[in-house]
Amino acid sequence: MAEPGHGAHADRRHEGEQIDGWAVEPDTVAGLLDRVRRPPARPAPAGGGASSMEPAESMEPAELSAAITALAAQFLGSRPFDPESDFFDAGGTSVHAVELVAALNRDLGLGLTLDDVFADARPRRLAQRWLAQAGPAGVALASPAGRDLATTSARLPVPDAEELALITADLARADALPWVGEPEPVAPSRFLITGANGFLGSHLLMDLLRRSDAHAVCLVRGTDDRDAERRLGEALASFDVPWSAEVRRRVTVLAGDLREPRLGLTDEQWNTLAHEVDSIISVGAAVDFLRGYASLRQTNVLGPLTLAELAMTGRPAPLHHISSIAVFNEIGVALMGEDDPVAHVDRLAAGYDKTKWATEAALRRAREHGLISTFLRPGGIAGHTVTGVYNPQDLSCGFLSAFSRYRTVPAFRFLNVAPVDWVSKTAAAVICDPDAWGQNYNLAGRPNTLPELVKDMELSGLNVEVLGWDEWRADFLAKAEADPVPELDFLVRVMRSATAVALCEAQLHGPAATGERTEEFIARHDLAPAARYDARAGLRNYERMARTGLIHIPGREDPPYLWFPETMKGKLGPVGGIRDMPCRMKMTLSIASMYQLVRKRTIHVRGVLSCSRLHEQPLEIEAGDIWVRPDEGVPLSHGVVHPLLRYQLVLRDADGQRWWLEGWKSSRAGRDLWKQARRLTVEIGREGEPATFAGVVTVPGKSYVKQQIDGIGVNPRLSAREQRQAKLAWLAWFGQQMGLGLLEPSFRAAADLLDLRGDAIDRDKDRLRRKVKKLVKDRKQLQ
Numbered sequence: 022m023a024e025p026g027h028g029a030h031a032d033r034r035h036e037g038e039q040i041d042g043w044a045v046e047p048d049t050v051a052g053l054l055d056r057v058r059r060p061p062a063r064p065a066p067a068g069g070g071a072s073s074m075e076p077a078e079s080m081e082p083a084e085l086s087a088a089i090t091a092l093a094a095q096f097l098g099s100r101p102f103d104p105e106s107d108f109f110d111a112g113g114t115s116v117h118a119v120e121l122v123a124a125l126n127r128d129l130g131l132g133l134t135l136d137d138v139f140a141d142a143r144p145r146r147l148a149q150r151w152l153a154q155a156g157p158a159g160v161a162l163a164s165p166a167g168r169d170l171a172t173t174s175a176r177l178p179v180p181d182a183e184e185l186a187l188i189t190a191d192l193a194r195a196d197a198l199p200w201v202g203e204p205e206p207v208a209p210s211r212f213l214i215t216g217a218n219g220f221l222g223s224h225l226l227m228d229l230l231r232r233s234d235a236h237a238v239c240l241v242r243g244t245d246d247r248d249a250e251r252r253l254g255e256a257l258a259s260f261d262v263p264w265s266a267e268v269r270r271r272v273t274v275l276a277g278d279l280r281e282p283r284l285g286l287t288d289e290q291w292n293t294l295a296h297e298v299d300s301i302i303s304v305g306a307a308v309d310f311l312r313g314y315a316s317l318r319q320t321n322v323l324g325p326l327t328l329a330e331l332a333m334t335g336r337p338a339p340l341h342h343i344s345s346i347a348v349f350n351e352i353g354v355a356l357m358g359e360d361d362p363v364a365h366v367d368r369l370a371a372g373y374d375k376t377k378w379a380t381e382a383a384l385r386r387a388r389e390h391g392l393i394s395t396f397l398r399p400g401g402i403a404g405h406t407v408t409g410v411y412n413p414q415d416l417s418c419g420f421l422s423a424f425s426r427y428r429t430v431p432a433f434r435f436l437n438v439a440p441v442d443w444v445s446k447t448a449a450a451v452i453c454d455p456d457a458w459g460q461n462y463n464l465a466g467r468p469n470t471l472p473e474l475v476k477d478m479e480l481s482g483l484n485v486e487v488l489g490w491d492e493w494r495a496d497f498l499a500k501a502e503a504d505p506v507p508e509l510d511f512l513v514r515v516m517r518s519a520t521a522v523a524l525c526e527a528q529l530h531g532p533a534a535t536g537e538r539t540e541e542f543i544a545r546h547d548l549a550p551a552a553r554y555d556a557r558a559g560l561r562n563y564e565r566m567a568r569t570g571l572i573h574i575p576g577r578e579d580p581p582y583l584w585f586p587e588t589m590k591g592k593l594g595p596v597g598g599i600r601d602m603p604c605r606m607k608m609t610l611s612i613a614s615m616y617q618l619v620r621k622r623t624i625h626v627r628g629v630l631s632c633s634r635l636h637e638q639p640l641e642i643e644a645g646d647i648w649v650r651p652d653e654g655v656p657l658s659h660g661v662v663h664p665l666l667r668y669q670l671v672l673r674d675a676d677g678q679r680w681w682l683e684g685w686k687s688s689r690a691g692r693d694l695w696k697q698a699r700r701l702t703v704e705i706g707r708e709g710e711p712a713t714f715a716g717v718v719t720v721p722g723k724s725y726v727k728q729q730i731d732g733i734g735v736n737p738r739l740s741a742r743e744q745r746q747a748k749l750a751w752l753a754w755f756g757q758q759m760g761l762g763l764l765e766p767s768f769r770a771a772a773d774l775l776d777l778r779g780d781a782i783d784r785d786k787d788r789l790r791r792k793v794k795k796l797v798k799d800r801k802q803l804q
Contacts, residue, residue, distance in 0.1 A: 086148040089131075092124055093144060107316045108142035110280060115311075115514070118142070136518050139311040140372070141184075146315070180367040184314050188366060188379050191322050195386035198330055204337040204393055206455035209300035213238045215279055215328070216305030218256035220412035221343065221402055224441050225304060226272075227262050228449035236271050238298060240284060240305070243276040250274035261408040279305050279324030284331070295335030302452060303328050303342045306376075308414065310521045311514060313372035314379075321376035322383065329387050329394070339393040339458045341451070344381055346400045346437060346465050346534045347374040350527040357437075357534040359398075359461040370523030393459045397448045400437030400465030400534055403554050404562025407442065411562050413571065416525065419512035421559075424478065425572040426509075427500045430485045431493035432471060433529035438554050439466025440562075447539065450546050463536035467553045477556040480750055481615050483575075484739050490526060508571045560620065575613035577625050577644075583735050583747050584611035586728045589701060591718030593632055596704070600716045602634040608642065615747075618754055622649045626670060630682070634714065635705065636674040643679070645670035649755070650762050662689045665762040668701065671708075679708035684718075690766040698759060699725060 080088075086104045094102045096117045102108075108121065118138045125131040131151050138147065212229065216222035217239040226237060243249030253274050257264045278285040286294070307320040325342055332338040349357045350371070351364030366382075369375050384394040401417025404410060411418050417438040424430050444464045451457045471487065478485050488496060494516050501513050515521040536551070543550055552558065567574045575582065587608045594600035608628030612618060626645035648667040656663050668684035684703040688694070699720040704712035720729075733751065735744040 082145070082148050082152060085129075085152065086145045088129060089125065089147050090144040092128060093121055095124075096121060104145040104148075105143055107319065108138065108144075109307075109309075109312060109316050110319050113142070115309075135514075136311075136520065139309075139316070139518065140313040140520065141315045142312070143315060146183075184375075185367060187315060187318070188375065191318060191326075191379055192383050192386065194323075194326050195329070195383040195390075198326075198387050198390050198392070199333050201333045201337045201391040203391065204299065204339050206458075207299070208233055208453045208455065209235045211236045211238065211298050212300040212302060212452075213240060213294060213298045213328075213331075214302040214304060215240045215324070216303075216343070217241065218253050219304060219306075220260060220415070221399065221441060221445060222304035223257050223260045223262045224405070224445035225302070225343075225448055226257075227268075228445045229302075229452065230268065230271055232449050232453050235300075236273065238273045238275055238294065240275050240277040240279070242278050243274075246274055246276050249276040261405070261410045279327070280319040282327070284324075284327055291331070292335065295331055297336075298331075299336065299338050300452065301328050301332050301338050301340045303340060306343070308373065310371050310373050310416065310524055311518050313520075314375040315372070317372050317376045318379070321373070322379050325380045326383055326387075329384060329392055333387075333390065333392055337391070337393075339395065339455075340384070341395045341397060341448075341458075342380065342384060343448070344396045344398045345374075345377045346398045346463060347371075347524075347528075348378045348381055348398070349531065349534070350374045350524055352523070352527045352530070354527075354531055357463070357532050359463050359536055359538050370520050370527070372520075374524060388459070395451065395458050396461045397451065398461065398463050398465070398534075399444045400439060400463075400468075401528075402444055403438045403440045404559060404565065405442050406440045406558050407561060409561030409563075409565035410441075411565060412441075413508060413569075414511055416512075416515070416528070418562075418566070418571075419509065419515070422566055422571040423497055423509060423512060424474075424485060425483055425563075425566075426506065427497060428483065428485045429493055429496055430471070430475060430478075430487050431490045431529060432487055433490075434531065435468040435470060435533040436474065436529070437465040437468045437531075437534045439464060439551065440554055440558060443549060443551070447543065447548060450548055451542065454542075454546070457542055460538060462539045462542070463534045464539060465534035465536065466551045468533045469553055469555075473553065473555070479743055479746055481556055483614065484736075484743050490529065494522065506570065508569060560616075563616070564620070574616060577613060579613050580736060581611035581625070582614050583733060583751055584609055585730075585733045586610075587720060588724055588728065589718040589720055591701075591716055593634060593703075593705070593714045593716035596712050596715045602632060602716075604630070604632040604634075604716060604718055606630045606718055608645075610647065612751070615750060615754075618649070618751075622651075622758075623647065624649065626668070630670075630672055632714075635680065636676070638675040640672040640674045640680060643671045643673045645682075649758050654762050654765050661766045662687050663762060663765045665697070665759070666701075668703070672705075681706055681708060683712075688763045688766050694763045695722070697763060 083104075090102060090104050093108055093113070096113055097108075097111050100111050102111045108118070113121070118135060122133060122135050122138055125133050125147075131147075132154075133147060133151055137150055141147070141150070209229075210233075212235055214222065214226055214229070214237055217226045217237070218241055226239065229235065230237060239249075239253055241249040241253050243252055253272075254264045275286070275290070277290075283291050303325045305320070305324065307317050309317065325340075329340055332340045346357060348363040349361075351368045352370075354364055363378060363381065364374075366375055366378050369378060381396055384392065384396070388394055402412060402415055403417055403421075404412075413419075417436065420436075443466060447462075447464055451462060475485060475487065498513065498516055501509060515525065540551070542548075556563075563572070563574075566572045587606075587610050589606040589608075591604050592600045593602050593604045606628065607630075608626050611625045611627070613625070617623060624647040626642055626647060628642045629639040630642065631639040646669055648669070651664050651667045654663045654665070664685060665688045666684075666686040668682065668686075670682040670684075672680040672682060674680065682703055682705045684701045686698070686701050688697050691697070696719075699722065701718050701720075703716055703718060705714045706712040730752070733748050735747045739747065
């Protein structure tokens with residue numbers, strides 16, 4: 022591929038052949054670009070003034086279109102490209118688009134924006150857009166796609182007549198599909214799936230294999246079948262989906278392309294699939310909220326129509342299409358039920374939304390020809406509740422990460438989001454049940470409301486400020502610019518695009534997606550019901566996003582979320598000796614967030630320890646943690662003493678010498694529970710050496726409530742209500758843990774007393790065998 026910016030030194034043969042095909046006069050790309058940059062001089066005016074140069078906007082549309090095509094081709098290597106080809110379908114990426122915009126401005130003097138390229142990346146349309154925007158003096162007028170987003174909120178889009186005509190023509194393609202009878206109503210035994218190397222597709226592939234004995238044929242882009250199989254394996258591994266020998270045995274990978282006629286397959290491959298597969302699952306799609314309809318239609322509309330043709334050729338097969346609730350993304354839509362009318366296509370802002378709308382519309386027309394087509398409509402697809410794996414390009418993941426990092430939330434009505442594992446399992450069950458085919462299913466889960474999301478974040482120690490939509494967007498862009506996060510670059514691009522902003526506005530201000538048919542199906546099949554994607558469900562996702570830098574989990578170095586003092590007094594002595602030396606510990610216990618408690622069950626410690634036997638001056642607690650009910654309170658050895666709290670501290674004396682302290686609060690069956698909760702048995706030694714001193718220190722009964730309940734401090738940045746919630750959440754959690762830890766030994770003792778343990782019968786048998794052996798031995802001795 023030719024490097025951008027080095028076009029003058031690259032081989033021009035391919036570009037020259039293309040230009041010859043367009044019947045453009047210049048022989049080479051360099052010549053054409055040179056003509057646009059330095060057009061022929063007009064005759065000098067009388068008086069000998071400087072010659073005026075012909076402005077680009079005065080060129081004919083076909084000539085300017087050819088110039089743009091030639092320049093764009095430099096970013097695409099040897100791929101075929103013409104004025105009617107889409108830049109992204111030809112292999113261009115978002116990075117290439119940025120470079121193309123710069124090159125158009127630098128080399129052709131065209132002030133097109135990135136939004137212009139994303140809206141319709143065909144060179145002919147870019148030329149038309151520029152010529153329409155350019156004023157009489159050659160200065161580009163303000164483009165609706167590039168208006169100031171900080172002050173203007175995106176509203177209803179302006180319909181594009183050519184785009185609507187293109188959509189109408191695509192819908193008409195369904196009328197050319199053959200007429201077929203109904204497929205055999207049996208669960209799939211050999212199915213074709215596209216998009217198996219994507220986020221949802223990879224999980225859906227595995228759930229289909231788990232739920233049935235079917236064999237899967239996966240259509241994956243690649244130079245050949247082996248390369249396609251390698252790509253699939255790498256994609257599954259990236260999503261923590263197994264690619265084992267057993268999985269490979271049940272999967273056939275076929276190199277193909279949704280964008281190509283007949284999927285890029287040979288006639289033999291096409292006919293074989295048409296007669297062998299008994300179910301087709303359409304998951305593959307180009308998910309890009311910045312690109313226009315014309316740029317996405319090849320994959321998102323024509324691809325599914327090709328799959329419909331395959332399903333209606335040879336052996337009839339049902340087509341299960343992964344659509345989206347984006348078909349409702351019209352600002353002001355009132356209902357989003359499974360059988361409610363979808364949006365008006367001319368009122369959809371984003372090209373992605375329009376392609377999903379057009380595909381459903383075309384497949385509904387194909388139903389009239391006998392096609393059994395099922396629409397499965399997810400909303401936002403969040404991370405896996407077990408593995409935590411997520412799609413960094415999903416808008417819902419981007420929003421949640423932005424909320425956590427920048428601590429602001431836009432005022433929204435509903436966030437229609439569900440975890441990928443729930444969406445995948447539900448979709449697989451529908452596909453495997455012939456009675457469920459041919460219907461619409463909203464797989465958006467149980468939506469989050471603004472109060473629920475804010476409460477979840479508050480309980481996690483992440484207080485957020487609620488802003489208006491326009492205010493939040495401006496605040497996000499300002500903070501992202503001041504503190505850039507590479508993983509959020511895609512969301513920054515979305516928030517700078519008027520078209521994509523309109524999509525987001527429709528999603529956040531729209532109603533909740535409802536799914537009565539989905540709920541009834543789930544109940545009949547005993548599947549997991551839709552649940553809100555709350556802090557607990559998203560815990561693994563939260564941790565994974567933190568590992569990749571998408572969000573920040575508060576830690577020891579951050580200002581504490583909550584803290585309180587703890588004072589202990591007691592006596593130390595040599596290990597095994599008399600404990601006669603007074604010891605005092607004055608500490609501050611803190612947590613950085615509620616996540617720290619729920620996930621790690623630790624409390625941070627800082628403070629000092631005073632004991633003249635160790636050092637004349639107090640020892641500073643350099644680092645330390647308290648583990649709450651370590652190992653879930655399981656005793657270290659068989660017995661009725663259970664660990665309650667474990668203190669692990671690193672101390673430093675005034676001479677710079679490090680010490681270690683290990684302490685245990687333990688509980689046992691008894692009546693002195695109050696004393697057990699305050700008593701700490703400790704061992705202390707120098708760094709790298711065994712314990713030298715040991716003893717017991719206790720929290721004085723008079724100071725316990727005063728310090729550890731009344732003395733709780735909370736981050737002052739929180740509101741009064743949030744501070745009360747933080748205290749109550751802490752006391753409820755810690756009280757529950759301590760109460761359970763103190764009662765466990767009593768439960769254990771009662772079980773032993775009643776002999777209710779699972780091995781009681783076996784122990785009785787062992788005792789009986791020992792008695793029999795003893796009797797036999799005694800008899801032998803008597804004889």
